[in-house]
Amino acid sequence: MSSREKSIRREYSAVYSQFDSPLIQKIRSEAFEEDIGQHSWIIAKDLREYLEWLALSTTDQILDFGCGPAGPLTYVVSQTGVKAIGVDINATALASAQNRVWTMGLSERIELKNVTEEVTPPFKDDCFDAVISIDVVMHLPDRTQTFCELWRMLAPGGRFLFTDACIVNGALSDEDIRVRSHYGISHFVPHDFNESALASVGFTLEKKEQHSDGLIAICSGRWQAREKYKKELITEFGETTFEHEQAYLKKLVELYSQKKLLRYAYLVKKQ
Numbered sequence: 001m002s003s004r005e006k007s008i009r010r011e012y013s014a015v016y017s018q019f020d021s022p023l024i025q026k027i028r029s030e031a032f033e034e035d036i037g038q039h040s041w042i043i044a045k046d047l048r049e050y051l052e053w054l055a056l057s058t059t060d061q062i063l064d065f066g067c068g069p070a071g072p073l074t075y076v077v078s079q080t081g082v083k084a085i086g087v088d089i090n091a092t093a094l095a096s097a098q099n100r101v102w103t104m105g106l107s108e109r110i111e112l113k114n115v116t117e118e119v120t121p122p123f124k125d126d127c128f129d130a131v132i133s134i135d136v137v138m139h140l141p142d143r144t145q146t147f148c149e150l151w152r153m154l155a156p157g158g159r160f161l162f163t164d165a166c167i168v169n170g171a172l173s174d175e176d177i178r179v180r181s182h183y184g185i186s187h188f189v190p191h192d193f194n195e196s197a198l199a200s201v202g203f204t205l206e207k208k209e210q211h212s213d214g215l216i217a218i219c220s221g222r223w224q225a226r227e228k229y230k231k232e233l234i235t236e237f238g239e240t241t242f243e244h245e246q247a248y249l250k251k252l253v254e255l256y257s258q259k260k261l262l263r264y265a266y267l268v269k270k271q
């Protein structure tokens with residue numbers, strides 16, 4: 001495994017190993033307007049909008065690339081009745097995801113697979129009707145190559161919905177970038193970078209919308225709820241971890257409120 005993949009796994013594992021603890025669940029339920037089990041910047045209202053964009057039917061087979069603990073994935077499957085596969089490089093996330101799938105009674109419809117950055121996920125050509133990927137692209141070593149693989153796996157007419165929370169829109173300091181890269185190696189790209197990469201592999205852009213507001217709401221909500229349970233969090237995880245996470249959430253509110261960074265959702269199609 002590459003050192004970059006190790007860095008991403010290490011940072012996420014610290015969060016995913018506590019994802020289902022009673023304290024973290026209490027914080028999540030207070031921090032999120034609607035806690036759907038996401039570990040990303042998606043709010044339920046936006047996910048419902050993406051479901052309209054995707055117009056899934058019950059016979060569709062979908063892939064969630066970078067599903068994490070499967071919050072958005074289980075929501076999509078329970079709302080639409082599709083069958084789905086979720087993949088992630090993080091085994092700790094997948095253990096939590098499996099738990100969620102069982103608890104929600106979705107084992108017949110959701111399969112989970114541990115993948116690695118270095119090996120292409122073992123899926124056949126044209127086998128998915130849609131792919132979703134929520135706040136994952138920033139971690140990919142070569143997103144054009146991943147887009148190319150996803151294009152291959154999508155059936156003609158298939159849709160790919162993804163979000164990118166690292167679009168540069170202003171002057172970022174080295175400190176901004178260091179704090180923003182809290183979850184391991186991250187790639188910050190200019191406007192139109194994704195459009196060019198998607199077009200180069202054959203995707204057609206159908207929709208692109210800026211959705212930074214949900215990120216700001218989630219960061220503010222998490223920061224406030226964590227302050228409320230500061231004593232318990234410090235007892236469980238230590239003061240350094242607590243302060244580090246709070247500084248990260250505060251920095252994100254600043255960067256996205258000042259529009260130095262933006263988060264976009266994209267819907268593209270394989271013709």
Ligand SMILES: C[S@@+](CC[C@H](N)C(=O)[O-])C[C@H]1O[C@@H](n2cnc3c(N)ncnc32)[C@H](O)[C@@H]1O
Binds near residue numbers: 116
């Ligand atoms: C911000 S989390 C989002 C998780 C989930 N999509 C959600 O919305 O809750 C990003 C996820 O991408 C995963 N990831 C990063 N690089 C990946 C890769 N090359 N292939 C698959 N998953 C990856 C991480 O392990 C992490 O679980």
